[in-house]
Every structure is written in C-alpha cells, then in structure tokens.
Amino acid sequence: MTLKIGVIGTGAIGREHIKRISKKLAGAEIVAVTDVNQQLAKQVVEQFQLNAIAYPDDKTLIANENVDAVLVTSWGPAHKGSVLKAIEHGKYVFCEKPLATTAEDCMEIINAEINYGKRLVQVGFMRRYDKGYVQMKEAIDQKIIGEPLMIRCAHRNVSVDENYTTDMAVVDTLIHEIDILHWLVNDDYQSVQVFYPKKTRNALETLRDPQIFLIETRSGIAITAEVFVNCKYGYDIQCEIIGEEGIVKLPEVPSIVVRKDAQLGVNLLTDWKDRFVDAYDIEIQDFIDSVSEKGEPQGPTSWDGYIAAVTADVCVKAQQSGQKEEIILGEKPDFYKNLQQA
Ligand SMILES: NC(=O)c1ccc[n+]([C@@H]2O[C@H](COP(=O)([O-])OP(=O)(O)OC[C@H]3O[C@@H](n4cnc5c(N)ncnc54)[C@H](O)[C@@H]3O)[C@@H](O)[C@H]2O)c1
Ligand SMILES: O[C@H]1[C@H](O)[C@@H](O)[C@H](O)[C@@H](O)[C@H]1O
Numbered sequence: 117m118t119l120k121i122g123v124i125g126t127g128a129i130g131r132e133h134i135k136r137i138s139k140k141l142a143g144a145e146i147v148a149v150t151d152v153n154q155q156l157a158k159q160v161v162e163q164f165q166l167n168a169i170a171y172p173d174d175k176t177l178i179a180n181e182n183v184d185a186v187l188v189t190s191w192g193p194a195h196k197g198s199v200l201k202a203i204e205h206g207k208y209v210f211c212e213k214p215l216a217t218t219a220e221d222c223m224e225i226i227n228a229e230i231n232y233g234k235r236l237v238q239v240g241f242m243r244r245y246d247k248g249y250v251q252m253k254e255a256i257d258q259k260i261i262g263e264p265l266m267i268r269c270a271h272r273n274v275s276v277d278e279n280y281t282t283d284m285a286v287v288d289t290l291i292h293e294i295d296i297l298h299w300l301v302n303d304d305y306q307s308v309q310v311f312y313p314k315k316t317r318n319a320l321e322t323l324r325d326p327q328i329f330l331i332e333t334r335s336g337i338a339i340t341a342e343v344f345v346n347c348k349y350g351y352d353i354q355c356e357i358i359g360e361e362g363i364v365k366l367p368e369v370p371s372i373v374v375r376k377d378a379q380l381g382v383n384l385l386t387d388w389k390d391r392f393v394d395a396y397d398i399e400i401q402d403f404i405d406s407v408s409e410k411g412e413p414q415g416p417t418s419w420d421g422y423i424a425a426v427t428a429d430v431c432v433k434a435q436q437s438g439q440k441e442e443i444i445l446g447e448k449p450d451f452y453k454n455l456q457q458a
Contacts, residue, residue: 119185120183121137121183121185121186122180123146123187124186126160127156127190130160134166135164138166139164144404147167147182157170174190174197178198179205184407185210187210188209189212192213192216192287195216196225210413211238213291214291215418215424219422226419226452235417238417242392243392244415244416247394248367251367252300252355252357257302260359260361260362261361264337264357266338267300267339267356269293269353269354269356271343272342272343272345273344273347274346274347274350276346282322282323285435291424293341297341298423301337303337306443307440307442308329308332308430308431308434310329310330313326313327318348325345325346327435329343352384369384369385399415417452419448427443
C-alpha cells in the first residue's frame with residue numbers, strides 16, 4: 117500500500133520532508149499540499165514534479181478522501197488547528213515540533229485523540245532517531261555508566277534572523293533538548309532556573325544570547341543546557357552524560373581530517389538541515405511504515421508533545437523571573453502508558 121500524504125506548510129522543513137518522501141523514502145507519495153502562501157504551495161508541486169493538488173487551506177486538504185495522512189509543517193501557532201482537524205477526520209498526522217504552543221492546547225489534542233479512541237499523532241522530535249542519541253540511550257539503559265548524575269549539553273546555531281526572540285531560545289531551540297534528555301535518562305523534570313552570561317555583541321539588542329538553563333530532574337540529575345544562537349562558528353550540538361561509573365558523549369559528526377598548510381582540521385556543519393538529515397529520513401520512514409503496517413504511528417506521542425510544552429512554559433517563566441521554577445506534570449493518561457513505541 118502507498119500512503120497518500122498531504123503537507124500543510126511548504127516552507128523550509130515542509131519542502132525538506134516533501135523532497136525526502138518523493139525522492140528518497142519508500143511507501144508514500146505526496147498527493148496534496150497547502151500553504152497560506154498559495155504561490156509557494158504551487159511552486160513546490162512544480163519544483164518536485166509532484167502528482168499533487170495544491171489546496172486552498174488545511175481544512176479542504178484534510179477532508180479530501182484521497183489523503184490518508186498529513187504532515188503539519190506550518191508555523192507553531194497553526195499546528196493545533198490542523199492536528200485537531202486531522203483527528204476529527206481520523207487521519208494520521210505527523211506534526212513538526214511544537215505539537216502546540218501551550219500546554220493547554222496540547223492537552224486539547226490529547227483529549228481529542230483519546231476520544232477518537234486510537235493513536236493517530238506523531239510529533240517531530242527527530243533526535244530520538246539520531247544514531248548517536250540512540251546509542252547513548254542504549255548505554256544508559258544497559259547501565260554501562262551506572263546511574264546518570266549530571267548532563268552537560270549545548271545547542272549552538274551560527275546565527276538567527278531578526279524575528280528570533282528571547283523566548284524562542286526555549287520554544288524553538290531548547291525544545292529539542294527538553295524532549296531528548298528526559299527520554300535518554302528515563303526521568304521527569306523537577307525545576308529550572310535560567311542564567312544569562314555576558315551577552316554576545318553578535319545578537320540583536322533585544323535578544324538575550326547566550327542563555328544557560330539549569331534543570332533538575334526528579335531523581336536529582338543536574339542538567340546544564342546552553343543555548344547560543346549567534347555562536348558564529350557552526351551548528352554545534354553537544355551532549356555529555358556523566359554517570360557513577362563513566363561518561364557517554366554524543367559523537368561528533370563524521371568529517372574527513374585535512375592536513376594542509378601546517379594545520380590539521382575537520383569541517384563543522386553550519387545548518388540544522390544537514391546535522392540531522394539521517395534522523396529525519398529514519399523518522400519519516402518510521403511514520404510511513406508504522407501507520408501502513410501497524411495501523412498507528414510509533415514515534416513520539418502527543419503526550420511527549422505535552423511534556424515538552426509544559427516544560428517549555430516553565431522555562432519561559434524562569435527566563436522572566438530569574439528564579440528557580442517548579443515543573444509540574446499531570447498524570448500520564450492510561451491511553452499513552454502501554455503504547456508500542458519505537
Ligand atoms: N524538527 C526540526 O528540527 C525542525 C527544524 C525546523 C523547523 N521545525 C519546525 O517546523 C515548523 C516550520 O518551520 P520552518 O522552518 O519550515 O518555517 P517556514 O517559515 O520556513 O515555513 C512555514 C510555512 O508554513 C506556512 N504556514 C503558516 N501558517 C499556515 C497555515 N495555517 N496553513 C498553511 N500554511 C501555513 C507559511 O506560509 C510557511 O511557508 C515550525 O514549527 C518549526 O519549529 C522543526
Ligand atoms: O527551528 C530551528 C530548528 O528546530 C533547529 O533544529 C534549531 O537548532 C534552531 O535553533 C531552531 O530555530
């Protein structure tokens with residue numbers, strides 16, 4: 117069976133996913149696209165020579181019976197509306213992060229999915245499919261480093277555009293660490309406090325950059341997470357978990373080593389699209405395969421989207437208060453407790 121996919125939002129990542137589904141991955145085809153910028157949606161059909169219809173909006177795209185599943189790759193604030201419409205029509209939905217921009221909105225999605233009675237939603241936390249993080253998780257689960265005690269990580273972008281605001285360091289950037297870290301160590305977050313080091317002169321006046329988040333988990337693991345989005349030198353994702361008996365570290369991206377002009381060097385990446393390209397491929401292929409073969413997605417759930425949103429809300433509060441703020445999660449609904457997950 118070929119899964120027929122409709123894409124809502126044909127901007128940067130929407131196009132990336134369209135390209136991989138139509139040119140690289142197996143088992144799916146793009147049959148529909150839409151974007152508030154209709155010109156852009158039409159261009160994408162031409163650019164990738166898709167056998168797809170450009171619809172005027174998400175509502176008509178989702179309602180079309182030729183569409184089995186939708187990819188929501190629009191701006192964060194538009195996600196909730198499209199995801200709820202997809203659930204209403206019983207369509208599978210892969211939603212890029214964030215699932216919704218507030219914890220309340222994520223809860224509305226969770227309730228809609230539970231009421232529908234079947235899992236339909238996967239959230240685009242692609243790091244869970246990255247080989248390096250997967251190996252770290254295996255090592256931690258096998259207790260190779262004993263109990264994790266501390267985590268040090270960094271999320272650095274070369275630069276950001278003028279629309280990037282201080283809270284986006286959380287909702288757009290740190291959100292990836294928020295998802296991956298609790299998954300890696302099988303723990304829940306307890307509290308967060310934010311520190312602002314000396315500001316780089318390369319950031320706009322209104323943007324606090326860099327920022328340091330000190331997060332504690334329920335079992336007492338101390339996490340220091342640096343977000344530095346005008347670091348200039350490269351796209352750099354670091355993660356190191358220090359345990360009772362050893363350390364696991366995220367591998368560097370492989371690169372050839374060049375000896376030249378009395379120097380020894382390796383190249384660093386500069387763009388997020390390249391850093392997680394394999395993870396995106398595996399993630400979307402897993403979505404296609406699991407809904408086609410098992411009748412439901414098996415990647416990150418709406419509940420994972422909710423955990424991220426609750427934590428992000430508190431991180432933004434901590435950015436503003438400067439105080440240590442408590443992170444309180446509700447009880448995980450039974451619906452999500454025994455799901456088969458990748
Ligand atoms: N997983 C990742 O690593 C990753 C990377 C980049 C972006 N993202 C997420 O993907 C989403 C899109 O990011 P982007 O970088 O592609 O942004 P973008 O601005 O390049 O593209 C978003 C597109 O959505 C369209 N759009 C907005 N509202 C819409 C609506 N209601 N209906 C249809 N189209 C709509 C816009 O016109 C735009 O073309 C964001 O939520 C972002 O956080 C995830
Ligand atoms: O939307 C992007 C994307 O999620 C990248 O992975 C992240 O590094 C950027 O900081 C963020 O702005």
